[in-house]
Amino acid sequence: xxxxxxxxxxxxxxxxxxxxxxxxxxxxxxxxxxxxxxxxxxxxxxxxxxxxxxxxxxxxxxxxxxxxxxxxxxxxxxxxxxxxxxxxxxxxxxxxxxxxxxxxxxxxxxxxxxxxxxxxxxxxxxxxxxxxxxxxxxxxxxxxxxxxxxxxxxxxxxxxxxxxxxxxxxxxxxxxxxxxxxxxxxxxxxxxxxxxxxxxxxxxxxxxxxxxxxxxxxxxxxxxxxxxxxxxxxxxxxxxxxxxxxxxxxxxxxxxxxxxxxxxxxxxxxxxxxxxxxxxxxxxxxxxxxxxxxxxxxxxxxxxxxxxxxxxxxxxxxxxxxxxxxxxxxxxxxxxxxxxxxxx
Numbered sequence: 001x002x003x004x005x006x007x008x009x010x011x012x013x014x015x016x017x018x019x020x021x022x023x024x025x026x027x028x029x030x031x032x033x034x035x036x037x038x039x040x041x042x043x044x045x046x047x048x049x050x051x052x053x054x055x056x057x058x059x060x061x062x063x064x065x066x067x068x069x070x071x072x073x074x075x076x077x078x079x080x081x082x083x084x085x086x087x088x089x090x091x092x093x094x095x096x097x098x099x100x101x102x103x104x105x106x107x108x109x110x111x112x113x114x115x116x117x118x119x120x121x122x123x124x125x126x127x128x129x130x131x132x133x134x135x136x137x138x139x140x141x142x143x144x145x146x147x148x149x150x151x152x153x154x155x156x157x158x159x160x161x162x163x164x165x166x167x168x169x170x171x172x173x174x175x176x177x178x179x180x181x182x183x184x185x186x187x188x189x190x191x192x193x194x195x196x197x198x199x200x201x202x203x204x205x206x207x208x209x210x211x212x213x214x215x216x217x218x219x220x221x222x223x224x225x226x227x228x229x230x231x232x233x234x235x236x237x238x239x240x241x242x243x244x245x246x247x248x249x250x251x252x253x254x255x256x257x258x259x260x261x262x263x264x265x266x267x268x269x270x271x272x273x274x275x276x277x278x279x280x281x282x283x284x285x286x287x288x289x290x291x292x293x294x295x296x297x298x299x300x301x302x303x304x305x306x307x308x309x310x311x312x313x314x315x316x317x318x319x320x321x322x323x324x325x326x327x328x329x330x331x332x333x334x335x336x337x338x339x340x341x342x343x344x
Contacts (some may be wrong), residue, residue, distance in 0.1 A: 013219035049240030053188035106222035111149035118143040143198035145206040155223025171198030257282035258343035267335040289315040293339040
């Protein structure tokens with residue numbers, strides 16, 4: 001067993017506040033706590049269980065706030081395995097987990113543990129009992145934990161809040177040994193040996209102090225959320241412009257269609273005129289048309305070289321078909337087949 005001694009190591013705690021939809025995300029912010037890492041000066045004595053256990057402690061305490069949706073962070077490999085099972089076909093298609101479903105990080109709570117360990121003091125009194133040669137020893141262990149932390153916007157890297165959490169407790173020590181489940185022991189609220197030690201109690205106090213400090217903080221809108229909102233607004237603007245362009249094109253096309261000239265096909269009664277314009281040309285019941293008397297000027301060979309048009313009145317569409325319409329004429333001049341008809 002290797003005794004955990006006084007030292008300093010780095011702690012990376014990632015606090016992520018996310019939202020569920022672009023520009024309109026709602027619900028409690030999400031929280032991500034990464035397994036803690038050591039300072040490079042203590043790499044040789046670092047136990048993996050320590051970093052994961054401290055992360056578990058933070059997750060437990062922050063969950064109690066009911067202020068965040070706490071994201072899984074210490075079992076990411078198991079989650080990835082679940083995704084791979086689906087990709088390999090071991091999970092039904094309708095039940096498999098797809099990539100891209102993890103919540104993104106808005107903020108990070110980054111910290112460094114600058115103190116974690118105990119200092120032992122002892123006094124030995126040789127020959128305390130006269131003539132016995134016995135010894136009486138007194139020993140005390142002071143355990144201290146200090147974590148300096150800051151909240152950073154993950155998108156902009158701006159530091160929003162910072163502080164430190166300190167705690168100390170005098171009592172028994174705790175060893176994290178190697179070769180326990182291949183991980184080097186375990187540490188956390190479910191480890192009675194650790195939580196009963198002075199180091200465990202000091203750690204619990206430091207973790208609680210972090211939670212107390214973070215709980216009342218009012219964080220601004222995150223850079224990720226602002227970028228999401230900006231992207232959503234840009235997308236909405238593009239869609240709006242596309243809709244306006246499509247509408248303008250449709251209106252332009254309809255206008256062009258209505259400018260298509262037609263002819264009188266039949267005039268069974270002077271008030272009822274059949275024309276060669278219908279719904280495919282953009283017309284509907286109630287639309288107005290202009291009626292023109294046409295006269296042709298021909299050359300000496302009988303070829304039409306010029307056509308004159310004279311407005312004689314209006315037509316109102318009474319019944320429209322795809323390519324023809326029945327109209328009502330209110331003028332006095334008799335209508336002839338072949339006269340020109342145009343949209344108003």
